Amino acid sequence: MSNSSLHITGGKDLPGFHNMLGYRQVSWEEDEAVIELEIQADHLNLGGVIHGGVLTSLLDIVMAEAGTYCPYPGRMRKAITLSLTTTFTGQCTGGVIRVTGRKRAGGSRIFNSTGEVHDEQGNLLAIGEGTFRIRSGSEKPEGVPV
Template sequence: MSDQQHLITSARDLPGFHNLLGYHHVSWVEDETVIELEIRPEHLNLAGVIHGGVLSALMDIVMADAGTYCPYPGRRRKALTLTMTTTFTGQCSGGVIRATGRKRAGGARIFNSSGEIHDDKGNLLAMGEGTFRIRSGSEGPEGVPI
């Protein structure tokens, strides 16, 4: 198994809201994370398109993950969201969406990331930026147990 393979997780392996969303990691490397979500009926709003809250949550997750890469199986680094902006640029009702987050800058505890979410046709659904703080205990690459 490659180093990358043991890092790719399903939200089913994570507690709480992550599990509820149902996304999975496609790739996770230093400074960049990609996750995908197969849209289900519970992800849709009353108009029958993906809910902005789902897009915002995925944006938050992927941008935080971009700055908290952890190369150790069974462990994670954690961050708190300090600020986040999301701009919605499109909509879709089904298929698989892909969120990509990239760490852009940062210091020992605070970092900035940007993100984009595309549908399976490549259309941009949302873009965002955020500032995050590494949680105590997660400063080192070994992180904390999941």
């Protein structure tokens, strides 16, 4: 796990499903987040290409992050997914994929984000759009303790 991932989660390993996916936080700032995943055999479907569920999960994570940046160490902001749409546009069997999420609009509690997944050659593998709700306590930039 990269130092940036450890910093973002207050020096602790990512919890549960996030850890199982095995992604690395590349960047996280106001309105944008980027993660990468080195594709492993466990990420592939029966056809030998990255599973759509993995792509959708990564899009969900990065799009929620795009609207919940917290610059305060030891604290975080949380959101829940209200809706999520994924469109698959390509396939990939290995290498590193990059997933970028951008907050596009929103108010004090509800926001919308878009996301893209690209392979190492820059080919678009999937696009996503989601609507998220900021959880109670996470409305302000300082969020809640980790």
